[in-house]
Amino acid sequence: MPDFALAPSAVASPAGGLADSVFETARTRPALPVLARRTDPSSPVWEEVTAAELRDEVRDLARGLVAAGISPGHRVAVMARTRYEWTVLAYALWAVGAEVVPIYPSSSRDQVEWILRDAECVAVVVEDEQGVMTVGSVCAGLPRLQHVWQLDAGALEQLVQRGAVIPPTTVDSLRRIVLPDATAAIAYTSGTSGRAMGCALSHRALASPCDTLLAGWGHTAAPPGEQASVLAFLPFSHVYGLMIQGLCIRGGILMGHEPEFGEEALASALRTFRPTYFYAVPSVFEKIYKNFLRTSQQTGRGALFERAADTARDFAAAQERQRLGRGSGPGLDLRLQHALYERTVYRRLRAALGGRVVRATSGGSPLNRELSLFYEGIGIHVHDGYGLTETAGGITMQPLGRERSGTVGKALPGTTIEIADDGEILVRGPSVFQGYVGDEAATRAALHGGWLATGDIGRLDSEGYLTITGRKKDIIITSGGKSVAPAPLEQRLRMHPLVHQAVVVGDNRPCVGALITLDPDFLAHWRAAQALQGDAQGREAREENALREEIGRAVAAANSTVSRSESIRVFRVLPEPFDVAGGLLTPSMKLRRDAIVAYYASEIDAMYAARARAPRRPTANDPTADWDDSDSVFR
Known part of the structure; x- marks a missing residue:
C-alpha cells in the first residue's frame, strides 16, 4: 500500500515572526472565529472571537508593552494557567520582538527565582495575588526585573490604556523586523533531575512543526466542510501546549481555553465546547x-x-x-x-x-x-x-x-532521525533549538554538527517507524549486570484500573522492583464492589489479600511483556500518590525518579530485605504463584 499521506517534503519557511499569522489571518479572513472564551467558568456559553478582533487585541496590548518599555529582545515571563489572556499576551510580545518565558504557575519560590534570574527577565505576568507574593519574595535578588503584572487585577487592560499614545504603526514596524531565526521563547525543561535548563526556541523552530503538521494532517482535524476546533487545557508553560497554540493560530483552528485541569472542569468544558x-x-x-x-x-x-x-x-x-x-x-x-x-x-x-x-x-x-x-x-x-x-x-x-x-x-x-550505537535517538531538523541559555557546555553536549542527542532510547524499523523504549539516564542496571528500561513496564502496569502510578527500581539490586500507587477513585469503587462479609478485622484482612492478588495480576501482566530477567520480582504499594507539591512529579506530570528513590529509600530497602527472607507461601489464586523468590510487600 503506498504511503500517500505524508506532508510535502518541503514546507515554505516562515518569512517573519509568529505574530505575523495573527495579522495575516485577520487580513484574509477577518470574520473567521479563532478563539473562544467563557466570561463565567460555570457557563455553557462560549463567546467566539474573530481573527480581526484578536488582531486588534494583540496590537492594542503590544502598544501598551511598548509604552511600558518592552523592547525587542526583552524577556517577559508568563506564569499563568491556560487561559485566554495567555494567548493574547504571547502574540503581543512576539509582535514587538520580545521573548516569552513560560513558567508553571505551580512552580516553587526557588524555581521561580531561578528562571527569572537565569533568563534575565525584565517583567513577569502572574495570574493572581499568590503569584504576586511568590515573585515579590524573590524580587530583591532580581535587579533586571522591572514589572510584575497581575492578570486578575486588570493588568492587561491597564497596559492597553497606557498604550493609547503609541501609534499602531509602531507595532507594525516592530513586527516586520522580527526575523525567523530570532528567539521567540525560552522554554525550561521539566527538570526531572537537576536544575531546569532554558531552551532557546526561534520563531522558525516553533512555526516549522506546526506548518508541516497543518500541511499534511490539518484536513483531518474536523469532518469535511467544518471548522476544526481544539480545547486547550494542557499548560502553555510546556512546549506541547505552545505547539497546540501555534497550530490553532497558524491553521485557523478555533481554540477554547480551559484553565482548570481537574476531571470535573475538563469534562464540563468538553461537553459544552465540543471540540473536533x-x-x-x-x-x-x-x-x-x-x-x-x-x-x-x-x-x-x-x-x-x-x-x-x-x-x-x-x-x-x-x-x-x-x-x-x-x-x-x-x-x-x-x-x-x-x-x-x-x-x-x-x-x-x-x-x-x-x-x-x-x-x-x-x-x-x-x-x-x-x-x-x-x-x-x-x-x-x-x-x-x-x-x-x-x-x-x-x-x-x-x-x-x-x-x-x-x-x-x-x-x-x-526532519531526520538516526539511532546511535548505544540506542540514543538523534534528531536534525528546522525545529531543533538554538541552545541552552547561559550554558555553553550543556549546549555542546547536546548538539553535535546540527544533530541533537535527545537522551531518549529507541529503535527505527525498516519502514522508518520509531518506537521509544525509555530515557537513557533512566536505564536500570541490576547487580547481575542486566540493563532494564523501566518505561515499558511502568506503562503496562498503569493499564490496570487500580494502578495510578508506577516507578520501576533496581539499580545495583539483585532484581527489578516497583513502587506502585493506587487510583483513589477506582480504589473506592473497587472496595465498595467487594461486599465482603464477616467482622471488621476479618473483612480488612480478606480485602488486603484480594487487593494483593489484584495488584499481583497487574504485575504479572507487565512481566508477560519482558524477559524473565527483566521482570518485576518485588513490589510495594504506597499509601499516597506522587504529586507536584511534594516534589516527586514535574509540573508536566513526569516522574522525578531520583527524588522518588531518595524519598522512599527505606521502603525500597525493606522491600528487598523481605525478598531476602524465606519466600512466602502463595495462595491458590495468587497470579504470582509460579514466580521463584517472588515477594509482594504492602506498606
Whole structure:
C-alpha cells in the first residue's frame, strides 16, 4: 500500500515572526472565529472571537508593552494557567520582538527565582495575588526585573490604556523586523533531575512543526466542510501546549481555553465546547478509559463494556493489519459485533469528549498500544507523536492511512532521525533549538554538527517507524549486570484500573522492583464492589489479600511483556500518590525518579530485605504463584 499521506517534503519557511499569522489571518479572513472564551467558568456559553478582533487585541496590548518599555529582545515571563489572556499576551510580545518565558504557575519560590534570574527577565505576568507574593519574595535578588503584572487585577487592560499614545504603526514596524531565526521563547525543561535548563526556541523552530503538521494532517482535524476546533487545557508553560497554540493560530483552528485541569472542569468544558480534535498526554487517555470502566461497572454494565472494549481493540488491530498490507481486515462476525457496540456503547463513550471528536493526538510520553487500539476501535484514532522541549514540540507523526499503534510514527518531512550505537535517538531538523541559555557546555553536549542527542532510547524499523523504549539516564542496571528500561513496564502496569502510578527500581539490586500507587477513585469503587462479609478485622484482612492478588495480576501482566530477567520480582504499594507539591512529579506530570528513590529509600530497602527472607507461601489464586523468590510487600 503506498504511503500517500505524508506532508510535502518541503514546507515554505516562515518569512517573519509568529505574530505575523495573527495579522495575516485577520487580513484574509477577518470574520473567521479563532478563539473562544467563557466570561463565567460555570457557563455553557462560549463567546467566539474573530481573527480581526484578536488582531486588534494583540496590537492594542503590544502598544501598551511598548509604552511600558518592552523592547525587542526583552524577556517577559508568563506564569499563568491556560487561559485566554495567555494567548493574547504571547502574540503581543512576539509582535514587538520580545521573548516569552513560560513558567508553571505551580512552580516553587526557588524555581521561580531561578528562571527569572537565569533568563534575565525584565517583567513577569502572574495570574493572581499568590503569584504576586511568590515573585515579590524573590524580587530583591532580581535587579533586571522591572514589572510584575497581575492578570486578575486588570493588568492587561491597564497596559492597553497606557498604550493609547503609541501609534499602531509602531507595532507594525516592530513586527516586520522580527526575523525567523530570532528567539521567540525560552522554554525550561521539566527538570526531572537537576536544575531546569532554558531552551532557546526561534520563531522558525516553533512555526516549522506546526506548518508541516497543518500541511499534511490539518484536513483531518474536523469532518469535511467544518471548522476544526481544539480545547486547550494542557499548560502553555510546556512546549506541547505552545505547539497546540501555534497550530490553532497558524491553521485557523478555533481554540477554547480551559484553565482548570481537574476531571470535573475538563469534562464540563468538553461537553459544552465540543471540540473536533482532542490532544492530551497518555495519563489523560488512561484516566478517561478507567472512568469509562468504573462508570460501566457502577451501572452494572461492566461485562458489557469489557466485551465492547475487546471488540474495539480486535477491530482496530484487524484494520491496522489491512492498511499495512498484512491482512484482509475485520471479518464478518467482527464487523457485526463492532456495529452492535457502535449503537450501544461506542457513541456514548465519544459523547464524553463532546461527541464531535474525530481524531486525537497523544504526546509527552509513548501511549500504550492496547489503549491506542481501544480508542481507534471506538472511532477516535489517536496519533501518538514524539517531541522534546529542545525540538519545539513534535518531530514525528503517524502517516495517514499507514498508522501503526505502539510506535510514535515517522519523522516529519524535513526532519531526520538516526539511532546511535548505544540506542540514543538523534534528531536534525528546522525545529531543533538554538541552545541552552547561559550554558555553553550543556549546549555542546547536546548538539553535535546540527544533530541533537535527545537522551531518549529507541529503535527505527525498516519502514522508518520509531518506537521509544525509555530515557537513557533512566536505564536500570541490576547487580547481575542486566540493563532494564523501566518505561515499558511502568506503562503496562498503569493499564490496570487500580494502578495510578508506577516507578520501576533496581539499580545495583539483585532484581527489578516497583513502587506502585493506587487510583483513589477506582480504589473506592473497587472496595465498595467487594461486599465482603464477616467482622471488621476479618473483612480488612480478606480485602488486603484480594487487593494483593489484584495488584499481583497487574504485575504479572507487565512481566508477560519482558524477559524473565527483566521482570518485576518485588513490589510495594504506597499509601499516597506522587504529586507536584511534594516534589516527586514535574509540573508536566513526569516522574522525578531520583527524588522518588531518595524519598522512599527505606521502603525500597525493606522491600528487598523481605525478598531476602524465606519466600512466602502463595495462595491458590495468587497470579504470582509460579514466580521463584517472588515477594509482594504492602506498606
